[in-house]
Amino acid sequence: MSQSMKSLQAIRGMNDILPADTGVWQQVEARVRDLLAAYGYSEIRMPVLEKTELFKRSIGEVTDIVEKEMYSFEDRNGDSLTLRPEGTASCVRACVEHGLLHNQVQRLWYLGPMFRHERPQKGRYRQFHQIGVEAFGMQGPDIDAELILLTARLWRELGLSDVRLEINSLGTSAARAAYRDILVTYFSAHLELLDEDSRRRLHSNPLRILDSKTPDMQALIEAAPKLADHLDQASQDHFAGLRAMLDAAGVAYRINPRLVRGLDYYSQTVFEWVTDRLGAQGTVCAGGRYDGLVEYLGGRATPAVGFAMGLERLIALLVDLGVQPKLESAHAYLVLVGETAQQQGAVLGERLRDAVPGLRLQVNCGGGSFKSQFKRADRSGAEWALVLGDDEVNNGRLGIKALRGDARQETLPEMDVIERLRALVQR
């Protein structure tokens, strides 16, 4: 193979999703769509490119995403653009820009690719897909609970066991500022135990240190002062309200005081759904409240809460648990023998599709012997082969043969075949 051919490969960390796998994706996506519609959420679609400034301001300058992971470049006008690393910032930008938040609540969702220049590994890619859900204009814990109950229902519908819920409260920004100082004092006393990132962030963003995955720092982080002990009354009430609703709904959870999330804009409630079945990349869904972000990005102060789930991880988990999608293979494959039949094939196909709503029919194209057409019919997964030869063209009949089992081929008037197809589609 020549050098130039070798370079024609996908970019590292960016995956093709092949035909054998798109069935699971479509099934998960369809389930999520139905579920979100049932809860009153509307879809919003944003561009994958935004001004770099949007992400710097919303996600926070001193975060992994903004410091190391963004795909940013200058376009032909010299503007700095970035492939979106997440959807919340774009969603807020779109809502503010189009006045969607004026004196109203919004329940929104989106689905699409996100881009982060991380080290590719199982469950961690450079292009990955999220379904994001955002709720604007509601400040109580009831909407936090709704989002969690909605995800719990989705896991049940998908047949996903083995995911557990972790929650925490980050309090108001005032409470966090006080806690920040306490953390700086604590970590400053143990400088020698901090890794390079953490030392650099000690003063700019000490909460990020709690989120560090460096193994040698885990004991230090475990022993750090807890935000929960420094929460203001309103935040404590909000968190207690959420817990009461989850208890009442029978949703189990663990309070994880170290759950701070990797983005700066969160306040109050944060949560993650985690599994042990995917190794280190075990968080399938994560989110929380971000009451300050809308105003910070130029809108009117608007409470907000949302989450995003990673589709690659969700689907890996489904596959790991052996949850199989229902295959939607063809009902019938139309075999065309002889020149006249080949000419009539497309027209017959259209007639059958008109007569049998919902019919999944593959029409043989590109000729081939009777035998090789039957091979293709078999490989298509169809239940029946329909056979049109020149005789059948002349007398308005059609051969029909079940491809599973050893039933004989019959030749019937076209109307009778249509009746059989209707029964098959309705089954």
Ligand code: ATP
């Ligand atoms: P992690 O701690 O695993 O890096 P995160 O806190 O950066 O996750 P979020 O930004 O909250 O993740 O994104 C929400 C979800 O999107 C994650 O829980 C995960 O399922 C998924 N996700 C995030 N980054 C990636 C990635 N690089 N590849 C695949 N999925 C991802």
Ligand code: MG
């Ligand atoms: Mg991350």
